[in-house]
Amino acid sequence: xxxxxxxxxxxxxxxxxxxxxxxxxxxxxxxxxxxxxxxxxxxxxxxxxxxxxxxxxxxxxxxxxxxxxxxxxxxxxxxxxxxxxxxxxxxxxxxxxxxxxxxxxxxxxxxxxxxxxxxx
Numbered sequence: 001x002x003x004x005x006x007x008x009x010x011x012x013x014x015x016x017x018x019x020x021x022x023x024x025x026x027x028x029x030x031x032x033x034x035x036x037x038x039x040x041x042x043x044x045x046x047x048x049x050x051x052x053x054x055x056x057x058x059x060x061x062x063x064x065x066x067x068x069x070x071x072x073x074x075x076x077x078x079x080x081x082x083x084x085x086x087x088x089x090x091x092x093x094x095x096x097x098x099x100x101x102x103x104x105x106x107x108x109x110x111x112x113x114x115x116x117x118x119x120x
Contacts, residue, residue: 006045006046006047007043007044007045007046008043008044008045009041009042009043009044010040010041010042010044010052011039011040011041011042012039012040013037013038013039013040014037014038014039015035015036015037016035016036016037016038016058017033017034017035017036018032018033018034018035019031019032019033020032020033033064034058034059034061034064035058035059036056036057036058036059037055037056037057037058038054038055038056039054039055039056040052040053040054040055041053047078048077048078049075049076049077049078050075050076050077050078050085051073051074051075051076052073052074053071053072053073053074054070054071054072054074055069055070055071055072056069056070057069060095060096060097062097063096063097066096066097067096068093068094068095068096069093069094070091070092070093070094071091071092072089072090072091072092073089073090074087074088074089074090075087075088075089076088076109083110083111083112084108084109084110085107085108085109085110086106086107086108086109087105087106087107087108087109088104088105088106088107089104089105089107090102090103090104090105091103091104091105
């Protein structure tokens with residue numbers, strides 16, 4: 001959704017559901033059904049800058065009564081329009097069992113393909 005020529009917001013989400021019958025070596029079948037969710041929001045402003053957050057939650061494979069989840073806020077700068085982006089992010093991953101992990105990343109994202117005319 002473009003709110004102005006210099007500001008746009010992208011929001012996306014996805015629900016995931018798994019239903020599977022898993023046979024073991026003796027021929028017994030167990031049923032596995034789990035769910036998860038992924039959400040993303042990104043605000044692009046002043047053509048070259050962006051910031052947003054990613055969030056995901058899914059059931060622990062060993063214990064479906066518990067969930068693992070992660071949240072990842074980020075900020076970025078488009079070096080060469082939409083094809084090259086430098087992004088700084090922080091992620092907090094909290095498993096259902098165990099202690100939380102924190103990760104800081106400096107990413108260089110590069111993509112090729114069809115794109116619009118150059119703006120700067």
